[in-house]
Amino acid sequence: MHDKSYIPKYQVIEKAILESIDNGTLKPLDALPSEKELCIQWAASRSTVRIALDHLSYAGKIFRVPGKGSFVAAQKIDQNASQLLSFSEKMRAQGLSVRTKLIKKEVIVPDKEIVGKLLLGREEKVIKIERLRLVEGQPMVLQLLFVPFTSCQALLNEDLEAQSLKLLLEEKCGIRLYRSDVWVKAFAPSRRERGLLGNPKVPLFLMVEGVAYDKNDAPVRFSRGIFRGDRTRLKISDFTREADNVLTVVIGEEHENRY
Numbered sequence: 001m002h003d004k005s006y007i008p009k010y011q012v013i014e015k016a017i018l019e020s021i022d023n024g025t026l027k028p029l030d031a032l033p034s035e036k037e038l039c040i041q042w043a044a045s046r047s048t049v050r051i052a053l054d055h056l057s058y059a060g061k062i063f064r065v066p067g068k069g070s071f072v073a074a075q076k077i078d079q080n081a082s083q084l085l086s087f088s089e090k091m092r093a094q095g096l097s098v099r100t101k102l103i104k105k106e107v108i109v110p111d112k113e114i115v116g117k118l119l120l121g122r123e124e125k126v127i128k129i130e131r132l133r134l135v136e137g138q139p140m141v142l143q144l145l146f147v148p149f150t151s152c153q154a155l156l157n158e159d160l161e162a163q164s165l166k167l168l169l170e171e172k173c174g175i176r177l178y179r180s181d182v183w184v185k186a187f188a189p190s191r192r193e194r195g196l197l198g199n200p201k202v203p204l205f206l207m208v209e210g211v212a213y214d215k216n217d218a219p220v221r222f223s224r225g226i227f228r229g230d231r232t233r234l235k236i237s238d239f240t241r242e243a244d245n246v247l248t249v250v251i252g253e254e255h256e257n258r259y
Contacts, residue, residue, distance in 0.1 A: 009044050013052040021061060021072055028074035029201055029230075032062060063230060065203045074231045096135050100161045103130040103142075103196065107149055107156070114146050117211050117222040125149040129160060132196055139198040140231055142189075144224040151175065151220070175220050177212045184208050189226055197228060204229030 020026040033041065038049045053070055056062045062070050110118070110126045118126070129145045145165065147155065154172040155165075169175040187207035189197070197205075206229055212221040 009042065010048045010051040010055070013038065013042050013044065013049060014055050017052070017056060018061065026072045028072050030072045031068075032070040032072070034069055063203065065201065068201070071201060097137070099134045099137070101132040101134065102161045103132055105129050105156065105160060110146065114222055118146065118148060118219045120148065127152055127155055129155070129165070131160065135231075138231070139196065139200075140228055142193055142196050142226045146222045147173075147220065169221070175214055177221070178215045178217075180210050180212045182208065182210045186229075187226060193226055197226065200228055200230060202228055202230040206232060 017026070017032065026032070032038075032053075035046055035049050035053070038044070038052075039046055042049070053062065053064075057064060057070075060073055063073050064070050106128050107125050108128045110120060110124070114120070114126060115124075120126070125148075126146045127149050129143075129147075131143045131145075132139055133141045133143060147169070152169070152173045152175070155168060158168055158172065160168075166177065169177070185207050187205045189205050194200075206227040208225045208227060210221075210223050210225075211219050212223070214220050
């Protein structure tokens with residue numbers, strides 16, 4: 001007969017690490033002991049230790065970085081992929097504090113991608129706005145937004161740290177966002193981008209690109225957001241064709257433009 005009180009060693013290890021995370025002994029982004037150290041600490045085989053770490057990884061409690069080890073995962077924050085709500089609205093709906101830091105605001109000549117996304121004329125320029133969004137005091141997303149200069153030049157005189165860009169588009173530019181297309185992909189940020197996001201020890205970043213349209217179905221805003229993968233969980237809601245808003249999720253490469 002089997003002893004019903006017997007607990008497998010990997011469960012003991014898993015429970016001990018979980019308790020250290022829950023009571024704050026191990027904090028978000030703290031490194032766990034190496035597999036070798038855990039083997040010695042618990043007098044366990046490497047396969048047993050790996051089973052415990054696998055379970056913790058599947059549960060979202062830790063993440064692994066090849067060649068670096070295992071780290072405590074930060075609490076995930078839901079980010080609705082819709083481009084129709086402001087970032088601040090989404091975070092405050094979860095009871096989270098948000099602060100915005102303006103990195104750059106300038107008028108530029110757009111590249112071919114931006115011209116195509118916003119259906120711009122040959123000589124048209126855009127306003128480029130780069131902002132860092134901090135949630136609970138921690139960098140979470142680096143945002144780039146592009147809007148046509150001719151219709152949005154009033155934004156150049158506005159405080160883009162204290163005010164909602166979505167509201168400014170409505171109040172100062174007469175633009176109301178009606179629907180959006182969104183693309184999500186894994187992304188490797190540059191050294192500069194990683195630095196602005198606080199140089200987090202995370203293996204995954206997400207790029208969320210979106211084109212927002214007005215009620216006449218004209219593209220009015222193109223955005224790119226680089227999200228920390230350790231702190232973000234994307235939420236995508238879709239609707240039937242009879243509903244007001246339809247969100248199309250594209251998996252893989254898009255080979256032709258709808259317009």
